[in-house]
Amino acid sequence: MKILVTGGLGFIGSHTVVELQNKGFDVIAIDNLSNSSIGVLDGIERITGKKPLFENVDLRDKSAVQIFFSKYPDISGVIHFAASKAVGESVENPLLYYENNINSLVYLLQELQKKPEVSFIFSSSCTVYGQAESMPITENAPIQVAMSPYGNTKQIGEEIITDIAKVTNINSILLRYFNPIGAHPSAEIGELPIGVPQNLVPFITQTAIGLREKLSVFGSDYPTSDGTAIRDYIHVVDLAKAHVIALQRLLNKQNITKVEIFNLGTGTGSSVLEVITAFEKVSQKKLNYQIVGRREGDVIEAYANTDKANNVLGWKAELSLEDALSSAWKWEQKIRI
Incomplete structure (x- = not known):
């Protein structure tokens, strides 16, 4: 079966390509390389022994999307990662996020609705819950007014998919995940932010290795x-x-409804200072950090109730915070050599 992974050379996308190939799927990865590197393909090949098909496609280009699907008509499933993903950046540049995250989704779905049947996995986010009223957060928690344009694009994306499910043969699962960190244990692929990292862990590892003065x-x-x-x-x-x-x-x-929703997390919340302490323990490095003001768009706390994913999807997080931080540090050290 041919599976399309959009944003397939990005952080989560590349790791998913690895797992798909490990399960015997034929993967086509598309990416516009705006926040990734072509060298990721080599890392995937070193891990799996197989390089996925790759096409440099910008999903904001409607004609390019049409050309892609005319070239690959036999795609059975799509895992859609391609999107901008930094909360802070989205507050500063909302139109970039609306164009990149919404237009690309629409153009993709316009082509998929032409198929007799297709399976679609959407990379959603816990940001759709805003500041949830109680912890841990279940899938039934109310969707709050988004605290950032990024969060709003995920809410709108979910609404678009829910609407088109009523009138097409697209079956979808919306995966609302919490905060992905770490790297493949081989250190062949990992998080590779371009410019100043927007997320905590790559900023920690870059500070520890001396690329950033302080966190x-x-x-x-x-x-x-x-x-x-x-x-x-x-x-x-x-x-x-x-x-x-x-x-x-x-x-x-096996899906019960045309659109299903699952939270993906560990079920445990960790504070920023707890993450710093855990990193210092696994790396044996003392971090230089400073306390600054709050960042607009950030919620106080968010951690998942994962019962539905555990019991219905049959999935459970197995790796620890220390495992993730250790792999992220191993990856950081490798790419700086």
Whole structure:
């Protein structure tokens, strides 16, 4: 079966390509390389022994999307990662996010609706919950007004998919995941942000290796145990495996409804300072960090109730925060050699 992975050379996309190939799927990866590197293909090949088909396609280009599907008419499933993903950047440049995250989804779905049947996995986010009223967050938690344009694009994306499910043969699973971190244990692929990292862990590893002078901790006055924000940090390999399981569920027609929703996380919240402490433990490096003001768009805390994913999807996170941080540090050291 041919599976299309959009954003297939990105952080989560590349790890998912690995897991798909490990399960015997034929993968076509598309990416516009705006936040990734062509060298990721070699890393995937070194891990799996096979290089996926690759096409440099910008999903914001409607004609390019049409040409792609005319070239590859026999795609059975799509895992859609291609999107901009930084909360802070989305606040500063909302139109970039609306164009990249919404237009690309629409153009993709316009081609997929022409097929007699297709399975579609959407990379959603816990940001759709905003600041949830209670923890841990279940899939039934109300969708709050988005706190950032990024979060809003994920809400709108989910609404678009739900609407088109009523009138097409597209079956979808929306995966709302929490905070992906880490790298493949081989250190052949990992998170490779272009420019200044927008996420905590790559900023930690870049600070530890000397690329950044110091790490900024955004806010120490949150109503949490140590005053810093709490998130559910999930190892990217666990996350990638969940996408393959979700895809198999659709391909095997095990879905109960045309659109299903699952939270993906560990079920445990960790504060920023707890992550820093855990990293210092696994790396034996002391981090230079400073407390600064809160960042617009950030919620106080968010961690998942994963019962539905565990019981219905048959997936459970297996790797620890320390596992993820250790793999991220191994990856950082390798790419700086």
